[in-house]
Amino acid sequence: GAVVSQHPSRVICKSGTSVKIECRSLDFQATTMFWYRQFPKKSLMLMATSNEGSKATYEQGVEKDKFLINHASLTLSTLTVTSAHPEDSSFYICSALQAGTYSNQPQHFGDGTRLSIL
């Protein structure tokens, strides 16, 4: 149980393109999802918290107009990297919390999206 699917797994595109990444909870409802960015051999850096039916909460230093987040249903959150540039190339990972869980419950992660901007 508690499976999170992230799509696509890999994207290669030209500079200036906007890229959408989907994060789906397959067998549970998730009122809260998180989006992380990870550089090689580095830790996961939280970018934003996505709450179903409300605006996302962004971490300090993350441009909300650059990284658009939509959480329109209890099973789907999307991250759109707008006008992507080579410095946006990274490994993006989402996670989800089961609806009704408390703060000390584990997060369920997708398998990440490798984004490469040429």
Add this chain to the structure above:
Amino acid sequence: SQKIEQNSEALNIQEGKTATLTCNYTNYSPAYLQWYRQDPGRGPVFLLLIRENEKEKRKERLKVTFDTTLKQSLFHITASQPADSATYLCALEGTDSSYKLIFGSGTRLLVRP
């Protein structure tokens, strides 16, 4: 500010031995700590959670300790196997208790056959 430290150097051990990984934190007193496993190119997978009032937690060959005085957690894998080779991440609850997790940079474990 809150800081989490894990040994950045890879841990290289022989199959069958016990692997011990360390997670130290400063400037914070989290109510719980979690450990995750991450394989290359994959997302983290939850392993264990330990609360501040628990000294030790076990799950099969895994054991986690939590010393709130030392501000340290130890993660042990007994009878290690090559399949245990991965990066292990510790994570603490965020300071604003909004379900956020703050992750350490992880320690890579390599178990030689």
